[in-house]
Each structure stands twice: as structure tokens, then as C-alpha cells.
Amino acid sequence: MSHAATSGTHIITTEVPARLDRLPWSRWHWMIVIGLGTVWILDGLEVTVVGNIASRLSESGSGLSITDSQVTGLGAALYVAGACSGALVFGWLTDRFGRKKLFLVTLAVYLAATAMTALSFSAWWFFLFRFLTGFGIGGEYAAINSAIDELIPGKYRGRVDLIINGSYWLGAMGGALLSVLALDTGIFPENIGWRLTFALGVVLGLVILLVRRHVPESPRWMFIHGRSDGANAIVDGVEREIEQEKGIELPEAGRSITIEQRTSVSFVEIGRTLFRSYPKRATLGFSLFIGQAFLYNAITFGFSSILVKFFGVSSGTTGYFFAVIAFGNFLGPLLLGRLFDTVGRKKMISGTYILSGLLLFVTAWVFDQGWLDATTMTVCWCGVLFFASAGASSAYLTVSEIFPMETRAMAIALFYALGTAAGGISGPLVFSGLTSSGVVGDAVLAFCIGAALMVAAGLVAVVFAVDAEGRSLEDIAGPLSERPPAQAGPPDSQAV
Structure with a gap:
């Protein structure tokens, strides 16, 4: 196939989106999933480990002068603040400078900050690098979700997105079990075990980085930003690789799009697009993120306190219960993900x-x-979170596919930052006293608040959700720079 083009800022007609969407599933797509999607495991590991080893960090032999409440309070708040800040900063940079540069930078920030956390010698050092770890992780969400959606064919996008976002709970499950091991002073000294848990995060991150180096830039981002030659070269290479792997000749794409290439989009244009051009979709995004944030905080924020105070579970064994809950969370996206592509987005x-x-x-x-x-409380939580996890993962899928290409990473960042702030700031303020008071009625109230907001978000989805299953991203929301086909020549031709 020939796709001659010259890079520059012009009006062009290209078949790149259609060529990507008509590809069959292949080893190349698995490389994308492994290289980009596995970072959610690191996030789940990070959050769970810190919560579960808080008691060890506060002990006199840990090597840090820090209290349990500082770890779970100030430390958690700084991680959340870092994640929100990182999402917004790196989200803007991702739309401006490309997906590949930023998903390498954000992972490097995470790796460096996590390594420095393992070397903490004082409370201020620990808090600083918890913030920077969150900063890297928040940036990952914007860079990775936008890249995945732009590289995965439309007919697989829903299930892949859900399973990748749901893999957070594999990390959470590993973190819960790892914390039980790290807290065993018969295996590790008090000042070593908790450091090794952070070191493991660094090792996993380095493995991901080795794979991620081979993930290409998004061709969709490239052709809009004046790099149509590079976009076609990447897709040409992928097509050759898949034809060789499958032993078939791919059909012609048969569809093109005409756009005016540009280098950047202003914050004003991003805001106007999200809230003036797509107000219903913005309302949907806010509702989905707020609903899942409060439901998860209603359960996970106080799960340990509820088990200890109401059921007499030892604080040293709550990690086992959380591992079961985390596994239930992962099963939801894994088993239900395919239905988001077949039954449909709105219904699911x-x-x-x-x-x-x-x-x-x-x-x-x-x-x-x-x-x-x-035991039965844990079973009930697993049932709730089996469906809630699929729903929460679909929130990330939704905001990454229903807004124009030029604003995609920033839209993800904005809604992620809002949901994270609601869950990490408002959530603890609302639920901490309710779930730790030892009063049954207080815990019941916490559950009801989370449940009500989740149902309300579902009702918003009934009205505003978009039937995006199987559709090209450009069909769901056309690029801001899209132009009538008459302004350009044949596919991959250009006009000044």
C-alpha cells in the first residue's frame, strides 16, 4: 500500500483511523496492552501497600519518625494531590507533545519517586516523594488512556479498556498480600520490610519501561500535529507485521477523514469544547466519576475499621479480606468487559x-x-464491587472516547482529577468518622450515601450515555480540526 505524504501544517485527507480500526487482533496489540496497561497494577500496589503498612511505619523501629494517622491522612492526601496535579499537567502536555514522550516521562517520574520513597529517612522526605509518586501516576492515567484508545481497534476498545483499568485491583490484591509478608518481622526487620515493598514497585516499573519503549506514538495524534509521514510509516509497519503473522492480505480501509493539521489547542478551546459543545457528555463524565469515587470510599475507606470494630477481625489479617475484595473487583471488568462491546455502552x-x-x-x-x-460481609462487598468495578472502569473508557481527538488527554485528566479529588479529599472527610465510630447506624449511612450517588450516576447514564460500541473515535466525536473532504485531494494527499 502506498500512502505518500509530506509533513507540515496543511489540510490533509488520511485513512489512518480507518486503517487502525480494521486491524484484526494481533501480537502487536498485546504489546500495546502489556506496555501501557500494566501501570494500573502499580497504582493498585502503591495505594494498598501504603494503607496496609501504615502501622509498621509508625513503629519506633521503622526508621521513620511518623505516626499512623500521618501516613493514612497527610500521606494519602499528598498522594491524591500529586495525582490530581500530575493528571492536569501531564494531560495538557500529552495533547501538546504526544502520547509516547509523556508515557515514558510519567513512568520515569513514578520510578524515581518510588525509589526515593524506599530510601526515606524522615517524615518530610516520605511525604515529598509520596506527592511525586502520585504526580507520576496521575500523569499516567491521561497519557496511557488516550494512547490505548487511539491504538486499539474500535470493536475491541471497550473490553480492553475495562480490563486494563480493572487491573488496578490485581495490584491491590498483590499489595494486600505483600503487606502481610512485609509486616512479618520473623522474615524482615522492621526497618527493611516496608522498604522492600516500594522497591518491588520499582522493579515492576522497570520491566514495564522495557516493553513500553517499543510502543509507538499514536498515529492519530501524529497526523493531526503535522507528522502524517510518520503516522503512515507506523501504520504501514503494523499492517506488514499483521499480514505476515496472520498470513492474510488486509482489505482496503475504504474510509478517509480530512483535517487541518495543527500543533496545539488552547485551554480556552478545550474548556469551550467540553462544556459548550458537549455539555451532556461533560455532565455524564462528572456523574460517573463522582458516583464511583463515593461508592468506593464508602466501602474501601473503612473496610478495615468495620471488620475490626464490628466483627472482631485482627488488624494483622485484614489484608487477606482485602485481597478477596480486590479479586472480586478484578473479575467484574474481566468477565463483563466484552458485553460493553456487544450489548452496548449505554445499557452496560x-x-x-x-x-x-x-x-x-x-x-x-x-x-x-x-x-x-x-465472611458474609466480605461476600456482599465482592458482589457490589463486581459490578461497581466494571462501572468505574467504564467511566475512564467513556471520557477517553466521547470527546474530540485534540482534547482527549486533557478531558481524561480533568475528569480523573475531579474523581480522585472527590474520592481522596471529600470521601475521607465524609466517611472517616462514620466508618470508624463503632456505631452500626453510622456505617449504614456511609453505605447509603455511596449507593445513592452510584444509582444517580447510573440514571444520568440512561439519559446521556453514548452508544460508542464498535465505532471509530472520529465517528463518536469528530476532531476539532476536521474539514469537509472537498478541501483536500485523495487520501493522504495534502493542500496548503
């Missing part, structure tokens, strides 16, 4: 949100009746 998004909220209402009621023990 609204269904998972509403059903998880209703199940949490039921859990609150049976808990209030005194009918649960630690």
Missing part, C-alpha cells in the same frame, strides 16, 4: 452503576439487621 454503563448501588443498599440493610459476619 447504566446497568452496572445502578445494580451496584442497589446491591450496596441491600448490604447496608442486612448489616443493619445484624445478619452478617466478617
Whole structure:
């Protein structure tokens, strides 16, 4: 196939999006998933490990002069603040300078900050690098989600996105079990075990970095930003690789798009696009992120306190219960993900949100009746989160596919920052006292708040969700720079 073009800022007609969307699943796509998607495992590992080893860090032999409440309070808040800041900063840079540069930079920031956390010698050092670790992770969300959606064919995009976002809970499960091991002073000294948990995050990150170096820049980003030669070269190479792997000749793309190449988009234009051109979609994004943030905080923020205070579970064994909960969270996107591409986005998004909220209402009621023990409460939580996790993962999928190409990373960053702030700032303020008071009615109230917001978000999805399954990103939301085909010549030709 020939796709001659000259880089520059021109009006061009290109078949790159259609060529990417008609590709069959291949080893190349697995490389994308492994290189980009596995970072969520690191995030889950980070958050869970810190929460579970807080008691060890506060002990006199840990090597740090820090309290338990400082780790779970100030330390968690700084991580959240870093994630929100990193998402917004790196989200803007990702739309401006490209996906590949930024998903390498954000992972490097995470690796360096995590390594420095392992070497902490004082509280201020620990807090500083918790902020910077969050800064890198927040940037990852914007850079990675935008790249994945632009590289994965439309017919697989829903399930791939859900499973990748759901893999956070594999990290959470590993972090819960790892913390049990790290807290065993019969294996590791008090001042070493917790450091090794952070060191493991660095090792995993380095492995991901080795794979990620081979992930290309998004051809969709390239052709809009004046690099159409490079975009065609990447797609040409992928097509040759897949034809050789599958032993087939790929059909012609058969569809083109005409755009005016540009180098950047202003914050004013981004804001106007999100809130003036797509107000219903912006409302949907806010609703989905707020709903899942509060439901998760209603359960996960106080799960340990509830098990200890109401069911007499030892604080040293709550990690096992959390590992079970995390596994239930991962199963949701894994088993339900395909349905988002077949049954459809609107039905599955609204269904998972509403059903998880209703199940949490039921859990609150049976808990209030005194009918649960630690095991059955964990089973109830698993049932709720099986659906909630698929719904929460679909929130990231939604905001990454329903806005124009030029604003994609920034849109992801904005909604991620909002949801993270709501969950990490408002959530603890609302739920900390309720779940730790030892009063059944308080914990029930916490559950009901989270459930109500989740159901409300599901109802918003019933009205505003977009039927994006199987569709090209450019069909769901045309690029801001899209022009009528008459302004340019044949596919991959250019006009000044």
C-alpha cells in the first residue's frame, strides 16, 4: 500500500483511523496492552501497600519518625494531590507533545519517586516523594488512556479498556498480600520490610519501561500535529507485521477523514469544547466519576475499621479480606468487559452503576439487621464491587472516547482529577468518622450515601450515555480540526 505524504501544517485527507480500526487482533496489540496497561497494577500496589503498612511505619523501629494517622491522612492526601496535579499537567502536555514522550516521562517520574520513597529517612522526605509518586501516576492515567484508545481497534476498545483499568485491583490484591509478608518481622526487620515493598514497585516499573519503549506514538495524534509521514510509516509497519503473522492480505480501509493539521489547542478551546459543545457528555463524565469515587470510599475507606470494630477481625489479617475484595473487583471488568462491546455502552454503563448501588443498599440493610459476619460481609462487598468495578472502569473508557481527538488527554485528566479529588479529599472527610465510630447506624449511612450517588450516576447514564460500541473515535466525536473532504485531494494527499 502506498500512502505518500509530506509533513507540515496543511489540510490533509488520511485513512489512518480507518486503517487502525480494521486491524484484526494481533501480537502487536498485546504489546500495546502489556506496555501501557500494566501501570494500573502499580497504582493498585502503591495505594494498598501504603494503607496496609501504615502501622509498621509508625513503629519506633521503622526508621521513620511518623505516626499512623500521618501516613493514612497527610500521606494519602499528598498522594491524591500529586495525582490530581500530575493528571492536569501531564494531560495538557500529552495533547501538546504526544502520547509516547509523556508515557515514558510519567513512568520515569513514578520510578524515581518510588525509589526515593524506599530510601526515606524522615517524615518530610516520605511525604515529598509520596506527592511525586502520585504526580507520576496521575500523569499516567491521561497519557496511557488516550494512547490505548487511539491504538486499539474500535470493536475491541471497550473490553480492553475495562480490563486494563480493572487491573488496578490485581495490584491491590498483590499489595494486600505483600503487606502481610512485609509486616512479618520473623522474615524482615522492621526497618527493611516496608522498604522492600516500594522497591518491588520499582522493579515492576522497570520491566514495564522495557516493553513500553517499543510502543509507538499514536498515529492519530501524529497526523493531526503535522507528522502524517510518520503516522503512515507506523501504520504501514503494523499492517506488514499483521499480514505476515496472520498470513492474510488486509482489505482496503475504504474510509478517509480530512483535517487541518495543527500543533496545539488552547485551554480556552478545550474548556469551550467540553462544556459548550458537549455539555451532556461533560455532565455524564462528572456523574460517573463522582458516583464511583463515593461508592468506593464508602466501602474501601473503612473496610478495615468495620471488620475490626464490628466483627472482631485482627488488624494483622485484614489484608487477606482485602485481597478477596480486590479479586472480586478484578473479575467484574474481566468477565463483563466484552458485553460493553456487544450489548452496548449505554445499557452496560447504566446497568452496572445502578445494580451496584442497589446491591450496596441491600448490604447496608442486612448489616443493619445484624445478619452478617466478617465472611458474609466480605461476600456482599465482592458482589457490589463486581459490578461497581466494571462501572468505574467504564467511566475512564467513556471520557477517553466521547470527546474530540485534540482534547482527549486533557478531558481524561480533568475528569480523573475531579474523581480522585472527590474520592481522596471529600470521601475521607465524609466517611472517616462514620466508618470508624463503632456505631452500626453510622456505617449504614456511609453505605447509603455511596449507593445513592452510584444509582444517580447510573440514571444520568440512561439519559446521556453514548452508544460508542464498535465505532471509530472520529465517528463518536469528530476532531476539532476536521474539514469537509472537498478541501483536500485523495487520501493522504495534502493542500496548503
